Amino acid sequence: MEKKRILAVGVGGQGILLFSRILGEVALRAGVPVAMSEVHGMAQRGGVVETNIVLGPVRSPLISKGEADVLVGFEPVETLRALGRANQKTVIISSTDPVIPQIVKDGLATYPDLAEPLARLKETFDKVYLFAGEKLAKEAGTARALNVVALGALAGTGLLPFAKEDFLNAIKTLVKPRFMEANLKAFEAGFAVTAGV
Amino acid sequence: MHPLIAAKAKEKLLLLGNEAIVRGALEGGLRVGAAYPGTPSSEIGNLLFQLQRELPGLYFEFSTNEKVAMEVAAAAAASGLRSLTCMKHVGLNVAADALMTLAYIGVKAGMVIVTADDPSCHSSQNEQDNRYYAKFSGLPMLEPATPEEARQMTAYAFELSEKFELPVLLRTTTRVSHARAVVEVGDLDPYQEETKGRFEKDLRRWVPVPAVARVRHQVLLEKMREAMVLADGSNWNRRYGKGRYGIIVSGVAVNYVLDAVDELDLAEKVQVLRLGFTHPCPAGLIAEFLKECETVLVVEELEPYLEEAARAVAQERGLKTTILGKASGHLPRFFEFDPGQVKEAVARAFGLSYQPPEPPSLTWVPELPPRPPTLCPGCPHRETYQVIKEVLEELGELPETIFPTDIGCYTLGLLPPIQMADYLICMGSSVGTAAGFSVATNQRVVSFIGDSTFFHAGLSPLASAVYNRHRFTLVIMDNETTAMTGHQPVPSQELRPPELEDRPRIDIEAVVRALGVSHVVTINPYRKKEAKEAVRPLLAQKELAVIIAKAPCILYRARVSKK
Numbered sequence A: 001m002e003k004k005r006i007l008a009v010g011v012g013g014q015g016i017l018l019f020s021r022i023l024g025e026v027a028l029r030a031g032v033p034v035a036m037s038e039v040h041g042m043a044q045r046g047g048v049v050e051t052n053i054v055l056g057p058v059r060s061p062l063i064s065k066g067e068a069d070v071l072v073g074f075e076p077v078e079t080l081r082a083l084g085r086a087n088q089k090t091v092i093i094s095s096t097d098p099v100i101p102q103i104v105k106d107g108l109a110t111y112p113d114l115a116e117p118l119a120r121l122k123e124t125f126d127k128v129y130l131f132a133g134e135k136l137a138k139e140a141g142t143a144r145a146l147n148v149v150a151l152g153a154l155a156g157t158g159l160l161p162f163a164k165e166d167f168l169n170a171i172k173t174l175v176k177p178r179f180m181e182a183n184l185k186a187f188e189a190g191f192a193v194t195a196g197v
Numbered sequence B: 001m002h003p004l005i006a007a008k009a010k011e012k013l014l015l016l017g018n019e020a021i022v023r024g025a026l027e028g029g030l031r032v033g034a035a036y037p038g039t040p041s042s043e044i045g046n047l048l049f050q051l052q053r054e055l056p057g058l059y060f061e062f063s064t065n066e067k068v069a070m071e072v073a074a075a076a077a078a079s080g081l082r083s084l085t086c087m088k089h090v091g092l093n094v095a096a097d098a099l100m101t102l103a104y105i106g107v108k109a110g111m112v113i114v115t116a117d118d119p120s121c122h123s124s125q126n127e128q129d130n131r132y133y134a135k136f137s138g139l140p141m142l143e144p145a146t147p148e149e150a151r152q153m154t155a156y157a158f159e160l161s162e163k164f165e166l167p168v169l170l171r172t173t174t175r176v177s178h179a180r181a182v183v184e185v186g187d188l189d190p191y192q193e194e195t196k197g198r199f200e201k202d203l204r205r206w207v208p209v210p211a212v213a214r215v216r217h218q219v220l221l222e223k224m225r226e227a228m229v230l231a232d233g234s235n236w237n238r239r240y241g242k243g244r245y246g247i248i249v250s251g252v253a254v255n256y257v258l259d260a261v262d263e264l265d266l267a268e269k270v271q272v273l274r275l276g277f278t279h280p281c282p283a284g285l286i287a288e289f290l291k292e293c294e295t296v297l298v299v300e301e302l303e304p305y306l307e308e309a310a311r312a313v314a315q316e317r318g319l320k321t322t323i324l325g326k327a328s329g330h331l332p333r334f335f336e337f338d339p340g341q342v343k344e345a346v347a348r349a350f351g352l353s354y355q356p357p358e359p360p361s362l363t364w365v366p367e368l369p370p371r372p373p374t375l376c377p378g379c380p381h382r383e384t385y386q387v388i389k390e391v392l393e394e395l396g397e398l399p400e401t402i403f404p405t406d407i408g409c410y411t412l413g414l415l416p417p418i419q420m421a422d423y424l425i426c427m428g429s430s431v432g433t434a435a436g437f438s439v440a441t442n443q444r445v446v447s448f449i450g451d452s453t454f455f456h457a458g459l460s461p462l463a464s465a466v467y468n469r470h471r472f473t474l475v476i477m478d479n480e481t482t483a484m485t486g487h488q489p490v491p492s493q494e495l496r497p498p499e500l501e502d503r504p505r506i507d508i509e510a511v512v513r514a515l516g517v518s519h520v521v522t523i524n525p526y527r528k529k530e531a532k533e534a535v536r537p538l539l540a541q542k543e544l545a546v547i548i549a550k551a552p553c554i555l556y557r558a559r560v561s562k563k
């Protein structure tokens, strides 16, 4: 397969690590070379979290300026912040539900109005999929399934050489049984965002 | 069974570098592990702590600091049991006193010291390059580039350690420890029963009084000479490609260089010398490589460790090869690399054209709010800060008070709106520097330290403060866990996981009183009114006083109650 560099960005607590684990497991089982780089520790305390996932014949598990093939944003401001790592052809998949930083709640910074930047995002990049990730996750049963909505959306683009079943099987092994039903629904909801387009 | 130990030889797992190190250590027959947590090394200790329940014959402990952990592992290895200790880069500073002389007396069974460095300071107060500790102490060092290599090198490190009867440093960085990749695991001999070693006395070996130390230093230097021959022929030091240009590389940057060679189509033009066994530096191998190249670029994160070695080799052998790297400005001496930066440096070094991909114009992106890490909503530290702040405000002392702080979640008290963290060096510095400020100024000094940090490095400076009659208030933030690094145990905790139920509990207030502090109160920071009343008298005077703010970390409490 061709190499694919996938950058996932969001906020601590949104489940990005599990998102990457599941994606990695899918690749492992499909025999596709995979490497990723995670952020642990300090950054997880409500800070920005990103994982870099590379598939195919590439060794560096970090994505440089302009090199992302896919950008998966769990939060709109984080998607905007990561755009320097994208290029014109990067496929952008992003939730539009904001997570307001503590610093904004404390009145020390402002959260931008998103209507205009999200419109510009769509104009600037060739392929942009936006969805209300938190809302879809809640409808599926739990806001915590945002990561699996995002995974569904990534799967639905058909950009990766994996079948839908591959994703579902990996979810079944990595997600706790208690949350299974909500997660499977969340995956379908995400999948529908991109697959239908 | 935990999947990491359930996996049979040749099975492929998707492992974090740190998980791969644990698997490698178990494949190598690890018996005794000891550590103090620290990112990016923490998962190693966490996993060993968890796995010892399933593996009779494996002992692991969280020691109170890195020096203690290293000493536990050293004694185990002197008694014939393979041992491991792991720490973050700055942890090795704490253990350095032990390290430097342990190199003289050595070990019997294999001992591995994992040092996890943190270029770019993702979760650290500095980005020191611990490869110099290998050079400084004279110990062999291995540097994995990938999780797979981390597994293999850890298992091999035990053999290497036994060959020279020296501990071996395994040096990772954040991007190796926290990389996740496919690892094909090796054989794991069953852990069946508790194993004890036996310590054979030898005064001329294990007790480095000057007469012994002088001899052992020479023994160490002789071993280094032998180890260099081994490094020259080691399978961890490999060459690829051909051409008159060369690249010398180690660590995670190996991946960036190999990708750059592919993507710039250089396999016919550039040779790569990939080093994994980097101390003693394989001088013979480097000399041969330099001889065959006109120009060599050295690619390594942080300090010019290999670059200086290459220059020394060139000087010794009269080689005229041009050596590029940090001194030439091709790569910086700070922060971790990113693959694009390495690609550009390679292209520039060898006069090739390379156009990095550019993002489209992004001038329309509005100003984005930063997202600094913050204390969790409901965190007890926030309440403690509030209590102290209000009392100092009421006393009219707030603006002039100096707040030395320490390392843990509570360091985030430096940010607004709390802003009660003014000075920090390293773990334990809150107490020693409070003493210094109290001597050097007339300002009020109120310093903050966490419970884990107190046991790590706070006891001895507090004894010093009592004895030297220093005048400050120390607030011990007892959240019953080592929160910052993933909720490892603390000797004082009441709220504990079931596997630690039988441990004795060391009460912080009793310890503080036993050290001779007479003004001591314990507060519950959530009961603000009572807490303020309790601390007011202590903050209204200047004698040495200790306030213990006791309330569990809310994440930890949730985790323990779930079990």
Ligand SMILES: Cc1ncc(C[n+]2csc(CCOP(=O)(O)OP(=O)(O)O)c2C)c(N)n1
Pocket: B036, B037, B038, B039, B066, B088, B090, B091, B092, B094, B125, B407, B408, B409, B410, B427, B449, B450, B451, B452, B453, B454, B477, B479, B481, B482, B483, B484, B485
């Ligand atoms: C020498 C050294 N070892 C380890 C670390 C990593 N580290 C940072 S904070 C911390 C302990 C935090 O525990 P505690 O003091 O109880 O504060 P909490 O995070 O629970 O608030 C550790 C181990 C370090 N910075 N320096």
Ligand code: SF4
Pocket: A045, B374, B375, B376, B378, B379, B380, B381, B409, B479, B483, B484, B553, B554, B555, B556
């Ligand atoms: S992890 Fe615990 S101690 Fe750290 S900020 Fe959160 S609640 Fe506070």
